[in-house]
Structure formats: C-alpha cells, structure tokens
Amino acid sequence: MKNILLYFLISLSTEGVFGESLSVKEGGSVTLSPQLTEIKKDDVIDWRFGDILIARVRYNNNPSVYEDALDGKFRGRLKLDGQTGDLTITNFRNTDTGEYEVSNIINNFRKTISVTVMSAVEVKLVSVLKGDSVTLHTDLTEVHEDDVIQWRHGDTCVAEINKTCDGPDGRFRDRLKLDHQTGSLNITNITTADSGLYEVKISSSRRTINQRFSVTVIVGFMFMREGSTVILNTDTEIQRDDEILWKFGDEVIRIDRFNRRVDSRWRNISVSDNGDLILANIQSDQFGDYDVEIKNKSALKKLQYKVKDVKDYVLH
Numbered sequence: 001m002k003n004i005l006l007y008f009l010i011s012l013s014t015e016g017v018f019g020e021s022l023s024v025k026e027g028g029s030v031t032l033s034p035q036l037t038e039i040k041k042d043d044v045i046d047w048r049f050g051d052i053l054i055a056r057v058r059y060n061n062n063p064s065v066y067e068d069a070l071d072g073k074f075r076g077r078l079k080l081d082g083q084t085g086d087l088t089i090t091n092f093r094n095t096d097t098g099e100y101e102v103s104n105i106i107n108n109f110r111k112t113i114s115v116t117v118m119s120a121v122e123v124k125l126v127s128v129l130k131g132d133s134v135t136l137h138t139d140l141t142e143v144h145e146d147d148v149i150q151w152r153h154g155d156t157c158v159a160e161i162n163k164t165c166d167g168p169d170g171r172f173r174d175r176l177k178l179d180h181q182t183g184s185l186n187i188t189n190i191t192t193a194d195s196g197l198y199e200v201k202i203s204s205s206r207r208t209i210n211q212r213f214s215v216t217v218i219v220g221f222m223f224m225r226e227g228s229t230v231i232l233n234t235d236t237e238i239q240r241d242d243e244i245l246w247k248f249g250d251e252v253i254r255i256d257r258f259n260r261r262v263d264s265r266w267r268n269i270s271v272s273d274n275g276d277l278i279l280a281n282i283q284s285d286q287f288g289d290y291d292v293e294i295k296n297k298s299a300l301k302k303l304q305y306k307v308k309d310v311k312d313y314v315l316h
C-alpha cells in the first residue's frame, strides 16, 4: 500500500455528480477501495470498468481478475485483495481514466470511483505581480450545458458553475470571475495569500477534465545598490511546523531558521526567526529571482522577489 494514492481530491460526496475521485500519475499505481470493513459470507464484490466486469471476489474464495476482458487492456496490471476487495491498478495509463464501479450483488451496494491521470506536465506555472489580475485558462472552447465546473484553491472550493459552493470564507470577496464560455477563472487585485495550487475539474456524463495551475505571486521588484542590505520576507506568520524553501534561480538555499543559519556557501545571507532572508552587502552575482515556498498542512504559498541592480533601473 505504499506506491499508491498519489493525490486525493476531496470528494464532495452527497451521492452526487462527483462521487469519489482520484488522480494518479501516468505510470503510477492506484488502489481503489470499496471501503468495506470485511467481506461477509455470501458477498460477491464486482469491479467494472465501463460496464465490463474486470475483477470479482467472493467470500472465502480466491479473488479473480479477468485479464481477457476489454481485449486484455489491463493484462498483468490488476491486483485484487481477497480480504478487503481493494483493486490495485499498476502502470496506470491515460486510457485507463474513467469510472470504475464496485458493487456487491448481495446487498445492492454500489459505488463509482472516477480516476484521472495527473501528470506533472499538466501543472501550468503562472506568475503574477501582486495587485495585478490574472486569468487561469481552461483548455475548453465552450462549456456544455451539463458540465459541472469546480475550481479549488488548495482544498477550498472557490468557484463553481451549476452547483453551489460555500466559497473561500470571503477572502476573495468580489475578486473572482468565472467565464461561463470557457470556465476560465479571473482573479483581480491578487494578494500573496492567493498564491499556490489551483485545480479545475470539469465533469459531465461525457468527460472529466482536470487541470492544475501553480500560481506564484511576485511580491515586488527591488532595485538595490551593490553592497546594500535587502530583507525578503515570507509575508506569513510562520508556525513551528511550517516548511520554508528559499531558492535563488533554480538553486535551493539551505536554511535552518531555528538556528538562523544558512548554508555557508551563500555568503552574507542569513535568516530571521520568521524565515525571512537577509542579504547583506549584496554583490552583483546575487541579483536575480528569489523564490520562497511556505507550506503547512492546509496551504501552500509561493512568492517571488526580483532583486535587481539599481543600475538596471530604466525610467519609463
């Protein structure tokens, strides 16, 4: 049970359009579970993919996987647990996406689990200057009538078409607009708290599309004189367990904020209690982009500072 369950979308299960959904990396493994406490006498647990029986487990019998089903589509890639009824699909392919149904003939139990592929490539990187607006574009040219479109920021639902979602505790107020043609999301006057991961899920009877966006908020451009001191702050009230990751370009700056130490290689850079980066006596090769990611259990913040040589400042 290790290489499994890569990402969980919060399921909004009121027996509804969503049911349970899972996303898995292409080539990864996923375990689908009927979540039964035990398999009782007479139980017959069936797994179907698009109406076709692919696996069955009966009480006190060896589990069977039907390798020839669907022209051998799943051959060698299904594992069925005879104790729990859990079905594992290994080496998950794009063509394996869809609805998996598990049922128990005996007590009319039925549940569908929708599985989509989530490859790293699908995360679109978006940078936006604090205070500006940004549109996160879906790949759709039109929204169909029966589409349900849901946008999440972290694990909060922030916007939805044709379902009601509570929205993000007033944080976005009137700053979000959903384009009813394309499902794209427009955020105005962006704040640092708006940074992080966004996910849109578009689903109807015909299709399920997931897209992800990683939004970095550029906190500011700082034009500095060589030899001066710059403080780049995390703009967050850091808690003890929060993870802070600073980078200069692609290079990670290793910090220990409890000892206020920075890997010695980064000359004249130190760190505050709050994880702020202090660049003293900045040298010409230290101008560039500084990124910070601040992560806790429920949120991810991604900020960037562009530290530039004042000599490069151009008046417009």
Ligand SMILES: *[C@@H]1O[C@H](CO)[C@@H](O)[C@H](O)[C@H]1NC(C)=O
Binding pocket: 133, 134, 135, 177, 186, 187, 188
């Ligand atoms: C988002 O909406 C605002 C307000 O309607 C608009 O001014 C802005 O151009 C839009 N932003 C983008 C990036 O499309």
Ligand SMILES: *[C@@H]1O[C@H](CO)[C@@H](O)[C@H](O)[C@H]1NC(C)=O
Binding pocket: 143, 144, 145, 146, 147, 161, 162, 180
């Ligand atoms: C949403 O539902 C309403 C009726 O409930 C329908 O008229 C509309 O076309 C649906 N789709 C969108 C994208 O709003």
Ligand SMILES: *[C@@H]1O[C@H](CO)[C@@H](O)[C@H](O)[C@H]1NC(C)=O
Binding pocket: 131, 189, 191
């Ligand atoms: C943008 O948000 C800030 C607070 O984050 C607020 O002070 C400012 O008035 C807002 N600007 C606009 C144009 O709404």
Ligand SMILES: *[C@@H]1O[C@H](CO)[C@@H](O)[C@H](O)[C@H]1NC(C)=O
Binding pocket: 267, 268, 280, 281, 283
């Ligand atoms: C570090 O900063 C001090 C002054 O703050 C300076 O004298 C020294 O040369 C700097 N060291 C490096 C390697 O830049």
Ligand SMILES: *[C@@H]1O[C@H](CO)[C@@H](O)[C@H](O)[C@H]1NC(C)=O
Binding pocket: 236, 239, 296, 297, 298, 299, 301
């Ligand atoms: C996680 O971080 C966000 C924003 O940085 C903050 O609003 C939230 O309270 C934090 N949650 C926990 C559990 O620390």
